[in-house]
Amino acid sequence: MVGDGPRLLSNVIRSQDALHAPYGGVVPELAARAHLQTLVPVIERALEEAGTRWEQIDAVGVTRGPGLIGCLLVGVNLGQAIAWARGLPVIGVSHLAAHVYAALLEDEQLRPPVLGLVVSGGHSDLIRWQANGEIAVIGRTRDDAAGEAFDKGARILGLPFPGGPAIDKLAASGDPKAVAFPRPRAPGLDFSFSGVKTALLYEVRKRKTISEQERADLAASYQEAIVDALLQRVEAAIFPSPSGQFPPPLAGEGRVGAVGSWQTIVIGGGVARNRRLREVAQARLGHLARLIIPAPELCTDNAAMIGVAALIEWDRRGPDPAPFDADPSLGFG
Amino acid sequence: MRLAIDTSGVDQAMVVLDARRVLAAEDWVRRRDDQPVLARLEALVKRAGGGPDDLEAVAAARGPGSFTGLRVGLSLAAGLAYARHVPLHLIDSLPILARRANGDPAMVALRDAGRAEVFTWREGEPVRRMPVAELAGWLPNSARVIAEPAGMLATWSPSQAHLEIPEADRRRQSAALADSAIWTFESQKPLRYDEVQALYVQPAAAEERARKAP
């Protein structure tokens, strides 16, 4: 539940991690089954925690995509049915854009242009939130998303799903310099994580036995490689190479190319909960621009960010005039 | 007014009822880039001469059937019932299909389940999902059978093709849905929202694999 400002009134998260953990990853069919049963109770609790009644609600925001079709269908249809039944306007929004907009809950004055990094289990995107309100993707992953890289790395290290938090925890007692994993070499501002994953696999196979300290060192070094690869691309977007290898700034954005050209950098998405990423990002980017990494509970998938996105879209284009379908391959639009 | 939705099969339908009277009904065939079901629903309720405030109960077909269709129908029904604080019902899909027979309902209802499998139901038995090859052994020697899509029994079990009620003797899906909905609204207990679930005749594939794994 989000109020004007935007102001966070309540944010109820029903995690399915426990449901999927035995399978080592998200099972779409189970996710969709659980969605049907949990959505109304979660909405009820969000209203309750905000101390709100339906009579006080002005509009309904709902994720139109991207994501698993079975889950999107439930949200899109249930959200719009409620809205119609209560005579409320609906705004369908992009889940990805919402990860960027979540930063408004940390700073309500935040306005584009913003350089954003969205990192999750499904995405690793570098974006420009432009002055005209549109979001342009300037870098994306060539293979795995950062979250997938964590999940796969965790599996190689014998850690439970979800991999990100497991590696984060174990890495705290490891040496990030113990193993020099290769840094991904995708062209331009793109990401690639398959190389570092393969390198981890070889490191593990090389050893006959792995002590707990070694495992922690591997986790820390692996995490360091991913964090470094992510931040390296953010830096590259701030300082385009002289060879012009990186895409030039878009019209109307201005002041790109000089130190401090980006007033604001936002890092969002589930992987932005990673403590090492937050720490190193602060150290490397904090002095170059205003860096906003929303609180962990606003980085993980949540409805508060969808509410903020709905407020932003409302100002930009107004509510959706007619019922719409889920769009599993929707981008930031 | 009461609303019932069946988006579980190929032939889909919606009806608006006033007690036992059908105020408005719509039938359509599932297509890939169809308009959103909610758009049809809004138009239908309007055609019935009402609006969302007039809803007194909502029902949706719970399968077995299309994964996508079921999620649409169940989510819409749950959203409407919740938003209007009215009773929510789920209706088994194959008994609805059985009511498409002219006259008495069919004793056996079959729905294509894809991958050479078929959903089967007969009076007094739970719904099953079986390989097409097993159908001949399961089907009674004499029974009125209704199949979806129509005419499929000739493909599934050619020697029993004569058991299938011909397409010309079938009513529209909305007529069958109206009958089932009236019976459900009048005799069944509404559900809680955390009970809203499609009818699965088998566990999720992943659950199955995990159970079989050593």
Ligand SMILES: [Zn+2]
């Ligand atoms: Zn996300």
